[in-house]
Amino acid sequence: MKYMINIFEVFLPQLLRYPNPNDPLNGEAAALLMRHPKEYESKVKEYVQRFATKEAADAATDGNDEDEDEEMSDMGSISDAE
Structure with a gap:
């Protein structure tokens, strides 16, 4: 467990x-x-809002695990989100 904390915190x-x-x-x-670089920064911010906020995590835990796996596999590449 200690190693996982190191991965997420450092x-x-x-x-x-x-x-x-x-x-x-x-x-x-x-x-x-x-x-x-400006487009890259904008895309990173968009992905953080969509996938790495408490709200996104809460929404993901409310759904089915199968739906979550499907959504993640549909992400594709960075240009697909346009």
Whole structure:
């Protein structure tokens, strides 16, 4: 459990604050960051509002687990949300 806390409190915030577009897990997001940093920042803010707020978490727990899995798999790529 201690390692999970470290991941959520240290690793993920650092990863989100300092993305490395030269070695990306999501090539499309990295390209957006490098070519259009303002659009990238706007997209990150949008995704935080949609998926990483207390309200979003509460809404996700109110639904079915199957619906949640389906929604996550439908996310696709960063350009699909337009």
